[in-house]
Amino acid sequence: MKDEKKLSEQITFTQGDITSQEDIDAIVNAANSQLKTGGGVAGAIHRAAGPELERECLPLAPIAPGEAVITGAYDLPNKNVIHCLGPVYGKDKPEAELLADCYRNAMILAEGNELKSIAFPAISTGIFGYPIEEAAPVAIKITAELLPSMKNIEEVRFVLFSKSDLEIYREIWSEMTIK
DSSP, X not given: OTTHHHHHHHXXXXXXXXXXXXXXXXXXXXXXXXXXXXXXXXXXXXXXXXXXXXXXXXXXXXXXXXXXXXXXXXXXXXXXXXXXXXXXXXXXXXXXXHHHHHHHHHHHXXXXXTOSEEEEOOTTSSTTOOOHHHHHHHHHHHHHHHGGXXXXXXXXXXXXXXXXXXXXXXXXXXXXHHO
């Protein structure tokens, strides 16, 4: 990988709650196509942000798999929320390309809005059924490829809900940086 040391300082992994990343400019919502509250990550983000978030989201919907839109963050401790619609595993094809598009489009929006940091959940791995062992390499690879070309983004954080998900991401990152 190009400039491994720098990337290893810029790409971080943590177990936690995506809504409590106070030192991050934008968090990413694993959204539904209508950008409504919903469950999982989307529900947690909307509940923490307050009703203004859904009001801002509604005119931006619907979005297609792989697409991303940006809004304010309201009651969240961040500047922005970037909403991505990940692919439903086994339904939206090609899954890996659509998932990579989520991360790519979110980073492009963050860069275009001059944000310095972005935090991602494990997009599509919940109710959308994408196996974490297949989703994590896609997420990490596209992030590592794009980050060196970004002028504003200094940190990409993957915020994983469970310890096992965190371990999978760290293991894949370790394997990628050894090569």
